[in-house]
Amino acid sequence: xxxxxxxxxxxxxxxxxxxxxxxxxxLAHQVATSVEEHARFGGVVPEIASRAHLESFxxxxxxxxxxxxxxxxxxxxxxxxxxxxxxxxLLVGSSGAKALAWSLDRPIxxxxxxxxxxxxxxxxxxxxxxxxxxLLVSGGHTSLMRVGNVIDDxxxxxxxxxxxxxxxxxxxxxxLGLPFPGGPSIDRAAQEGDPEAIAFxxxxxxxxxxxxxxxxxxxxxxxxxxxxxxxxxxxxGLDLPVADVAASFQQAAVDVLMMxxxxxxxxxxxxxxxxxxxxxxxxALRASVEARALAAGVSVRIPSPHxxxxxxxxxxxxxxxxxxxxxxxxxxxxxxxxxxxxxxVVL
Amino acid sequence: xxxxxxxxxxxxxxxxxxxxxxxxAESAVxxxxxxxxxxxxxxxxxxxxxxxxxxLAAVVVGVGPGPYTSTRVGCVVAQTIGFTLGIPTVGAxxxxxxxxxxxxxxxxxxxxxxxxxxxxxxxxxxxxxxKEIYWAAYDEHGSRVRGPEVAKPDAVVELARDLFGETPAxxxxxxxxxxxxxxxxxxxxxxxxxxxxxxxxxxxGIDNVLTAELHSGALVDHESNGQDLVDLxxxxxxxxxxxxxxxxxxxxxxPTVEYEGRPQQ
Ligand SMILES: [Zn+2]
Numbered sequence: 001x002x003x004x005x006x007x008x009x010x011x012x013x014x015x016x017x018x019x020x021x022x023x024x025x026x027l028a029h030q031v032a033t034s035v036e037e038h039a040r041f042g043g044v045v046p047e048i049a050s051r052a053h054l055e056s057f058x059x060x061x062x063x064x065x066x067x068x069x070x071x072x073x074x075x076x077x078x079x080x081x082x083x084x085x086x087x088x089x090l091l092v093g094s095s096g097a098k099a100l101a102w103s104l105d106r107p108i109x110x111x112x113x114x115x116x117x118x119x120x121x122x123x124x125x126x127x128x129x130x131x132x133x134x135l136l137v138s139g140g141h142t143s144l145m146r147v148g149n150v151i152d153d154x155x156x157x158x159x160x161x162x163x164x165x166x167x168x169x170x171x172x173x174x175x176l177g178l179p180f181p182g183g184p185s186i187d188r189a190a191q192e193g194d195p196e197a198i199a200f201x202x203x204x205x206x207x208x209x210x211x212x213x214x215x216x217x218x219x220x221x222x223x224x225x226x227x228x229x230x231x232x233x234x235x236x237g238l239d240l241p242v243a244d245v246a247a248s249f250q251q252a253a254v255d256v257l258m259m260x261x262x263x264x265x266x267x268x269x270x271x272x273x274x275x276x277x278x279x280x281x282x283x284a285l286r287a288s289v290e291a292r293a294l295a296a297g298v299s300v301r302i303p304s305p306h307x308x309x310x311x312x313x314x315x316x317x318x319x320x321x322x323x324x325x326x327x328x329x330x331x332x333x334x335x336x337x338x339x340x341x342x343x344x345v346v347l
Numbered sequence: 348x349x350x351x352x353x354x355x356x357x358x359x360x361x362x363x364x365x366x367x368x369x370x371x372a373e374s375a376v377x378x379x380x381x382x383x384x385x386x387x388x389x390x391x392x393x394x395x396x397x398x399x400x401x402x403l404a405a406v407v408v409g410v411g412p413g414p415y416t417s418t419r420v421g422c423v424v425a426q427t428i429g430f431t432l433g434i435p436t437v438g439a440x441x442x443x444x445x446x447x448x449x450x451x452x453x454x455x456x457x458x459x460x461x462x463x464x465x466x467x468x469x470x471x472x473x474x475x476x477x478k479e480i481y482w483a484a485y486d487e488h489g490s491r492v493r494g495p496e497v498a499k500p501d502a503v504v505e506l507a508r509d510l511f512g513e514t515p516a517x518x519x520x521x522x523x524x525x526x527x528x529x530x531x532x533x534x535x536x537x538x539x540x541x542x543x544x545x546x547x548x549x550x551x552g553i554d555n556v557l558t559a560e561l562h563s564g565a566l567v568d569h570e571s572n573g574q575d576l577v578d579l580x581x582x583x584x585x586x587x588x589x590x591x592x593x594x595x596x597x598x599x600x601x602p603t604v605e606y607e608g609r610p611q612q
Contacts, residue, residue, distance in 0.1 A: 038598070041596050041597075041598050042598060043598025044598055045594060045595070045596055045597065045598055046595075047415065047594035047595055048594045048596075050415070050416065050419060051415075051419075051590070051594065053423075054419050054422055054423055054426075054587065054588075055587070057423055057426065057427070058426050058427060058430045061427070061430065062430070072431055087416075088415075088416045088419075091380070091382045091416060091419070091420055092419055092420070092423050094382055095381075095382040095385065095386075095419075095420045095423050095424050096423040096424070096426075096427045098382070098385075098386045098424070099386060099423065099424040099425075099427035099428050099431070100427050100431055102386045102389065102390060102428070103400065103427065103428050103431035103432055104431060331387075332386040332387055332390070333383050333384065333386070333387050334383070335380060335382070335383050336382065
């Protein structure tokens with residue numbers, strides 16, 4: 001029997017994503033983003049995101065079906081992000097998904113967004129290694145996971161205590177007068193800078209943090225350190241070396257991410273690593289991970305940027321995996337959750 | 348066969364109405380999250396009315412004004428069902444539906460010799476949170492003469508007095524949080540408190556539902572967010588919430604992930 005065709009819907013933040021997957025084959029991948037509407041606020045505004053999700057939902061669904069050359073009746077199951085995320089945003093996608101599943105008389109899976117980020121790599125690089133360590137880094141996430149398998153054994157072993165790493169990039173970009181989102185603009189500015197020009201702190205890497213926060217992150221101190229440095233400089237009436245600040249900040253953030261990620265590989269004795277989320281596209285991170293992986297004998301998989309950022313294909317990929325494994329679907333009355341631990345792969 | 352749905356108040360209400368205007372099934376559930384209950388309600392309404400999805404000819408959805416998150420749930424559900432089943436989706440103002448219920452209830456009361464002001468114009472008011480009220484004013488036939496708008500409760504009472512004289516009649520749950528106004532005799536509460544979905548079809552007119560988009564010619568531009576764009580003549584709206592406030596421009600804190608706390612060495 002052919003693998004089921006699963007339509008996946010993502011709406012946890014500012015991307016309305018709809019993807020279609022059969023087995024591990026990507027049939028459609030459509031994303032509408034409201035990122036530009038948030039730019040002037042320096043971060044995602046929930047009400048603006050929710051309005052945009054409603055406006056984009058049916059048009060994106062329509063485009064995904066057209067891209068897949070399928071009829072609605074060809075869809076065998078619907079998968080949707082059930083959390084974590086912005087509650088108002090999650091509600092648009094999940095309610096639309098329920099209406100779709102109901103109209104088509106098909107099962108619906110409400111899945112964990114973070115686990116979907118991990119699963120998407122299967123569409124590109126084949127079967128996921130088991131077990132593996134997964135690092136998820138974006139404007140909304142900074143999570144380090146031990147993944148036995150994505151169906152029922154995902155454990156968050158570390159996460160950020162304050163800002164997500166992408167959020168720190170956004171805030172520092174704002175300080176430096178660089179455009180939102182901060183990830184790509186800091187990366188660009190840093191190309192011309194010296195990553196060792198300024199010694200910014202590497203939080204939670206001291207020996208005393210090992211017992212409590214070995215795999216946890218903190219980026220608000222780093223952001224504050226950059227702000228202080230910039231203020232000092234301005235007080236002294238000196239020019240701001242934007243490229244050096246960007247490069248030094250970026251290196252500090254990447255160092256902590258890499259230190260902890262490879263420490264986790266070592267600690268759990270796992271030699272497969274996957275990196276996902278929008279920050280996975282960062283060039284300093286990519287350079288650092290390659291060097292460390294080589295030294296540590298770890299194999300690394302990173303999905304293409306269009307699959308790293310939030311999208312519906314990742315949700316469809318996880319839905320497909322669950323459907324093939326015979327996991328029972330959710331009913332039509334599940335409640336989305338803004339907080340959802342990765343131990344809950346399905347709501 | 349029309350599927351009617353309203354999620355613009357704290358009550359999620361679903362109805363099945365035949366093309367002849369006959370009410371075949373209706374349900375109402377008080378729930379803070381319409382996303383949890385709407386589809387189950389829709390499913391049982393079809394069951395009770397004993398019709399198949401393929402019998403549906405249109406979806407009519409209440410577009411508020413109401414809390415945006417819950418109103419959006421109704422809109423996305425209605426739009427998606429409309430898209431998936433290949434039938435039109437049309438919006439109706441939730442306050443208009445309550446207004447028709449007021450007029451109907453009055454006709455009913457009069458027929459039974461009850462004491463009810465036969466001339467009364469009235470307002471419909473619903474909870475807008477943030478110490479404000481969504482309201483619209485109606486003549487004695489239930490035609491909207493002002494609004495919908497959003498205002499503080501005392502301003503609503505003032506405006507209603509200006510329109511209708513002392514002690515305006517108020518339907519809807521808008522003053523439920525402000526019992527003093529009724530207790531002090533500044534307003535007179537009349538039913539109903541909540542919309543019933545089947546009146547949405549009547550707002551547009553049973554015969555007009557299928558051609559409503561052509562008929563109204565006055566669809567609200569949902570992207571402009573301006574209350575001045577709520578057309579008093581409009582009965583049919585695009586299936587998007589009536590946004591009477593600008594979005595709060597405060598960026599979100601990051602979505603949270605519960606840390607599972609693996610014990611470490
Ligand atoms: Zn994400």
